[in-house]
Amino acid sequence: MSATSDELRYVYAVCRPLDAPLAADLTGVGGVPPRQLNHEGLVALVGPVPARDFAEEPLRAHLEDLDWLSETARAHQRVIGALTSVTCPLPLRLATVFRDDSGVRAMLQDGAERFWRILDRIDGCVEWGVKVHMESPDHSSDNRSSDNRTSGGHSSDIRSSDKQSSATAGGEAPEKPLSGRDYLRLRRQQRTAQDEGWKRAEAFAQRLHEELSRHADDARLHAPQNSSLSDTPGRNILNAAYLVPRAHSEEFVELVDATKDEDAAGLTVELTGPWAAYSFTGDDVESGGGAGRSR
């Protein structure tokens, strides 16, 4: 206990004083339970972490290690998630570390105005993540375009090159190189099929986003995720977050679920949450793409 210089303070979140206790068996980074540090009406959720891992140099090295990073990120989210079930916390970015409790108090003191402003904005709300994935458009459109496409939108010059393209799509490279003309036709044909798929997918995603935004207090569009890391098949074409009052969450979830009936044509809708309001901690009240109402 006295060797404080060996221990630093990892801060997970800032929130209002809790009405209900956190689960007794909740552990955070390093397997240590977090505790509440009160300062003038605000609470910081903090946990002790060893300086040998969280001082500047070792931390820098650890952050390069995807396994360490994953474990730490999961521990961070575990605490935030537990906190979200009893309050509406303001989650801090990963690896926000202070030397001691007085550093954490000073942070609460200095940032009080900003914290209160954001806490007020997200009060009573949770974040829902909604993603739309499209089945690998490259492969499916290659096959469909040459075999049994039934849509009538193709121009005659594309049909005239069907023979050439089915030979290619059949898996065997043509004996001789394509002529420049055929190469271009093939490219155009592939692109046309892809374009159609993308247009359809984009229209679906935008419609969905607009509808969900109308049922949310605020919304943010995030960059699509790379499917190789997210381990989800297909391509991510919508990655959005919605700030939704708890009281309306059930309705919101039903709304998303309802779209799953119409997500034929290679599109899937994925819902995650409830999250803490990670995506809505920005200081400025930027409009994140047509939110229904703002505060």
Add this chain to the structure above:
Amino acid sequence: MTATPGRLPDPYGSGGGANLADILERVLDKGIVIAGDIKINLLDIELLTIKLRLIVASVDKAREMGIDWWENDPALSSGAHRGELAQENAELRRRIEELEGRESLEPAEKESRERYQ
């Protein structure tokens, strides 16, 4: 794992089972930034590569198809990706020229102008 208020629906993957990409995206890129005593700028670190791993493959493809609504995010529009598209275009032009060198040219050349300019 913890008590959830009854009116909230069951979690959809935000607990222990949540997708690592979703968690990383939030804890590394969202959430409020506060200067701690330990000064580390996450973006100084190779961590940037993690962020890139999250987004890059989709970005190129999506932008090619005109899906570019995140362009307003300065963190993502460094211009680095534009270069790749330009490179692909140059590659295609080279390939076209090579093919045209062996064939009769007028119609193909016309198409290439329409298509790629």
